[in-house]
Amino acid sequence: MDTTMNSNIAANIRTQRLASLIPMLSQMIPDHAILSEPEQLKAYECDAFTTMRQMPLLTVLPDTIEQVQHVMRCCHALDIPVVARGAGTGLTAGSMPVENGVLLGMNKFDKIHDIDLHNRSAWIDPGVRNQAVSDATAPYNLYFAPDPSSQLACSVGGNVAENAGGVHCLKYGLTVHNILELDVITIEGERITIGGQALDAAGYDLLALMTGSEGLLGIIVGIRVKLLAKPASARVLLAAFATIEDAGNAIAEIIGAGIIPAGLEMIDQKGIQAIEALMHAGYPVNAAAVVICELDGSVKEVEDELNSVLTILHRLNASDIQISTNEAESKRIWAARKAAFPALACLAPDNYVMDGTIPRRALAQVWTKINLLADEYQLLVVNVFHAGDGNMHPSILFDSSDEDQHKRATELGTRILELCVQVGGTISGEHGIGLEKINQMCLQFTNNEISQFHALKSAFDSKALLNPGKQIPTLARCTEFHSMHIHNGEMPFPHLERF
Ligand SMILES: Cc1cc2nc3c(=O)[nH]c(=O)nc-3n(C[C@H](O)[C@H](O)[C@H](O)COP(=O)(O)OP(=O)(O)OC[C@H]3O[C@@H](n4cnc5c(N)ncnc54)[C@H](O)[C@@H]3O)c2cc1C
Structure with missing residues (x-):
C-alpha cells in the first residue's frame, strides 16, 4: 500500500x-x-x-x-x-x-491528600511532581527516596509506570521498593486497589507488576508512597582519577568492602567538562573520570565509612578529593551531577541516552568497548551514570536533522545495548522500554518469554488499547530484528567475557 x-x-x-x-x-x-x-x-x-x-x-x-x-x-x-x-x-x-x-x-491530579506520620506514608495523586513529595514532607524530617535527575518536573505516576530510579536508589531501592498501594482504572473503567498499607498483601504481587508497566495495564490514579526518615548525617565525596580503569575499580572495591553508599556515581572526562562549563561546580576538568560517593547514616557510621572509602580511593591513585562538610556543599556536588542532561544539550542538538545495566565488575571493560564503538561510528559518546548499581547511561550526541548521523546514532545505540546484554546485563535499568528499546527486547528475552508478556497484557487489556505497540515487541518483529542485527549468529564482540 x-x-x-x-x-x-x-x-x-x-x-x-x-x-x-x-x-x-x-x-x-x-x-x-x-x-x-x-x-x-x-x-x-x-x-x-x-x-x-x-x-x-x-x-x-x-x-x-x-x-x-x-x-x-x-x-x-x-x-x-x-x-x-x-x-x-x-x-x-x-x-x-x-x-x-x-x-x-494526568497533570491535573496534583494533590498530596494525606501524610500519615504513624505509618510513614503519604497518599498522593499521580500527577504530583517527585520533588514536591519530599518538599511537603521535609518539615516532618521525612522524604521520598526515588530521585530521578528529572525530579523537579517528572510525576510520581510516571515514576511508578517506569519504575524510575535515581542516585539514591542504590541504597534505598527503585520506585517499586518505595510504594505500598495503588488505585488503578482498568481499560473497562473499573477502579481497583492493589497492594495495601501493610508491608505484604495477599495474592499475586500486582503492585510489582503494575510498577514498570509503562501505561500498558491500567491508569494509575492514586499512590501510597513510603516515606523515609532523613539520615542524621550525610557526606559527599568527589574524587578524580587519571584512568577509567582505576575509577571503575574504585566502584567495585567500595561495594566489595561491604559499604552501600547512598549514591555512587561516575562521570567521564567529556561529561566532567560539559558539566563544569555549565555549572562551575569545581569539578576537576583534566581527570579521565570522577567518582561521586555519598555516605549517610549516624555520625559515627558515616565517619567510619568515610575513612574506609578514603583508604580505597588513595590506594587507587585518586586525586583532587573533595569532601562536603555541610548540606550546601553536598548540594553543590549533586546539583552539578543532576544538570548533566542540560550540560550535554550544549554540545549537540540531540542526545540518545542509553540505560543498559551491567554487572559492576564489567564497568571498565564495557566502558572501553563503548569508546571503541563510538570511534567506529564517529559519534561523541559521554558517560554520566549510576555506577554503583551498574546502570550505564552512555549519551550518544548527534544532530537528528542530519539523516546519516541519526542512522549512525540509532545503530550505535543498538550495539551498546547488545554489548550490555552480552556481558550479562539488561537493556534498561530505570528508563523503561517504550518504543525506543522495543527491538532490543528481542535480544533480552526468548520468544516464549515474550509470549508470556503478551498473555499478561491481554489479561488486563484484551483489546490491546492501552499504550499499544510499546514495551512488548511482536514475535514477527523479533524475527525481523534477529535477521537484520545478528549476523552469522554473532553478537558485536563475540569473544567478550560474560560476568
Ligand atoms: C533530564 C532528565 C533526567 C532524567 N533522569 C532520570 C533518572 O535519573 N532516573 C530515571 O529513572 N529516569 C530519569 N529520567 C526519565 C523520566 O524522567 C522518568 O522515566 C520519569 O519517571 C517519567 O515521569 P513522567 O511523569 O514524565 O512520565 P511520562 O514521560 O509522561 O510517562 C512515562 C510513562 O509512564 C506512563 N504513565 C504516566 N503517567 C501514568 C499514569 N498515571 N498511569 C499509567 N501510566 C502512566 C506513560 O504512558 C509512559 O509510558 C530523566 C529524564 C530527563 C528528561
Whole structure:
C-alpha cells in the first residue's frame, strides 16, 4: 500500500473517531478539558525522546477519577487506543501518542491528600511532581527516596509506570521498593486497589507488576508512597582519577568492602567538562573520570565509612578529593551531577541516552568497548551514570536533522545495548522500554518469554488499547530484528567475557 493510500485511510479513521468520541466524552468531560486543535495537540506529540513524534487524535485532561473512568469506558466501547501521560519527561517515547488514539494527560491530579506520620506514608495523586513529595514532607524530617535527575518536573505516576530510579536508589531501592498501594482504572473503567498499607498483601504481587508497566495495564490514579526518615548525617565525596580503569575499580572495591553508599556515581572526562562549563561546580576538568560517593547514616557510621572509602580511593591513585562538610556543599556536588542532561544539550542538538545495566565488575571493560564503538561510528559518546548499581547511561550526541548521523546514532545505540546484554546485563535499568528499546527486547528475552508478556497484557487489556505497540515487541518483529542485527549468529564482540 502506498503512502498516500495509508494517509487517506488514517484520515478517514480520524474523522470517524472524532465524530463518535467527542459527543460521548462531552457527557462528562467539560469542553475545555478536551483539546483537539493542532496547535494544542502539538505540545503532546513527544516525550523527552524527541526524535519520535506523533500527534494524538485528542488530548483529554480529566481532573476527577470519575472522568478518567468515563474516558476509559468511551475508548473501550469505541476501540480507541489510550496513552497516559504524566509530565512527559520519559526518555523512551513511552508517552508518545499513538496514531488516532487519545492522549490522557494526568497533570491535573496534583494533590498530596494525606501524610500519615504513624505509618510513614503519604497518599498522593499521580500527577504530583517527585520533588514536591519530599518538599511537603521535609518539615516532618521525612522524604521520598526515588530521585530521578528529572525530579523537579517528572510525576510520581510516571515514576511508578517506569519504575524510575535515581542516585539514591542504590541504597534505598527503585520506585517499586518505595510504594505500598495503588488505585488503578482498568481499560473497562473499573477502579481497583492493589497492594495495601501493610508491608505484604495477599495474592499475586500486582503492585510489582503494575510498577514498570509503562501505561500498558491500567491508569494509575492514586499512590501510597513510603516515606523515609532523613539520615542524621550525610557526606559527599568527589574524587578524580587519571584512568577509567582505576575509577571503575574504585566502584567495585567500595561495594566489595561491604559499604552501600547512598549514591555512587561516575562521570567521564567529556561529561566532567560539559558539566563544569555549565555549572562551575569545581569539578576537576583534566581527570579521565570522577567518582561521586555519598555516605549517610549516624555520625559515627558515616565517619567510619568515610575513612574506609578514603583508604580505597588513595590506594587507587585518586586525586583532587573533595569532601562536603555541610548540606550546601553536598548540594553543590549533586546539583552539578543532576544538570548533566542540560550540560550535554550544549554540545549537540540531540542526545540518545542509553540505560543498559551491567554487572559492576564489567564497568571498565564495557566502558572501553563503548569508546571503541563510538570511534567506529564517529559519534561523541559521554558517560554520566549510576555506577554503583551498574546502570550505564552512555549519551550518544548527534544532530537528528542530519539523516546519516541519526542512522549512525540509532545503530550505535543498538550495539551498546547488545554489548550490555552480552556481558550479562539488561537493556534498561530505570528508563523503561517504550518504543525506543522495543527491538532490543528481542535480544533480552526468548520468544516464549515474550509470549508470556503478551498473555499478561491481554489479561488486563484484551483489546490491546492501552499504550499499544510499546514495551512488548511482536514475535514477527523479533524475527525481523534477529535477521537484520545478528549476523552469522554473532553478537558485536563475540569473544567478550560474560560476568
Ligand atoms: C533530564 C532528565 C533526567 C532524567 N533522569 C532520570 C533518572 O535519573 N532516573 C530515571 O529513572 N529516569 C530519569 N529520567 C526519565 C523520566 O524522567 C522518568 O522515566 C520519569 O519517571 C517519567 O515521569 P513522567 O511523569 O514524565 O512520565 P511520562 O514521560 O509522561 O510517562 C512515562 C510513562 O509512564 C506512563 N504513565 C504516566 N503517567 C501514568 C499514569 N498515571 N498511569 C499509567 N501510566 C502512566 C506513560 O504512558 C509512559 O509510558 C530523566 C529524564 C530527563 C528528561
